[in-house]
Amino acid sequence: MPYPEGHKLKVRGRIIESAAKAIRASGVQGISVPFIMKGAGLTHGGFYSHFDNKEQLVAETCRFAISETIALLQKAADQEKEAPKIHAVIHYYLSPQHRDQTEVGCILPALSGEVSRMSDEVREVFTEELQRMIDFISDLAEVDPLTGQALLSLMVGTIVLARSVSDAELSDSLLSTGRQHAKDLIKTSSQS
Template sequence: MPYPKGHKLKVRNKIVESAAKAFRTHGIHNVSVPFIMKGAGLTHGGFYSHFDNKEQLVAEACRYAISDTIALLQQAADADQEKQNSKINTVIDYYLSPYHRDNTEMGCIIPALSGEISRSSEEIRQVFTYELERMIAFISNLAEIDTVKGSSLFSSMVGSLILARTVSDTDLSNNFLSAGKKQAKELIMS
């Protein structure tokens, strides 16, 4: 009996989602194809009927993860019903929150993979570059600033999050988040 229409695409999407979650949490090089496939509820034998190689999956997982993060940040911005904060301040508060810091599996892939991407293939670096530019455009539009200032703002946010995730001292980690929020909000006002 043949699979229903759209089955292959659904399976492929499950693999991409599993990969994005695994890469966000463990990095690219620490995650095997069998691990990704198991996370999708599949055996690793079917991988090559969906992807030519792991690099192709990394590229697609980056696209998926950035789209997912932009949607999550837009949802956070739209959720501030009382408009006590501007949308960009709401996004900054969410991005530099303990929740985002501690939930890497669903967090932004940019701070999670930047170090590894710099040593990846040109194909992966091109996809990552495009997705990073898309994220900067989103942040810039939300903040109503140009992309030069948006790049600076997002760089500050990513750097703060990386440092907050890196240290073992919770107080120091929280200080990085607080300082990052303050700096990001000041940057918008300047």
């Protein structure tokens, strides 16, 4: 009995979703194809009917995960009624919830430390998706692209450090300080 139309595309989507959760939580080096396929409810033997290799999956997962993050951050911005919308994004991104729920958070902190050692294909996609995030942040904050780069760098770096330390108070302090400096950066930029 043949599969219904669109079945292969749905399965591919499940694999990418599983990979996104796994990469966000453990990085690329910390996961295997069998682990990703198990997370999608599939056997690892079917992987190569969907992807040429793990790096192709990582590239497609990066695109998917950035789209998810932008949608999530846009939702946070849309719910903000009074303060500048970028403040809602800063508060969400640099929150204990985002720090602690790595499997559904932004993929940039997880990939940033590994991508330089990956294929040109993955690095190109990462670069494109990073630029898409910079553009999103810049537009929402109503700042120039260079300030958008600095703002996103501050946010990603803060979340990386807040997730890395073993001291809960220091982690919370990093988030709080990061939120304040992100807002100050926007304020300074608008006064220029």
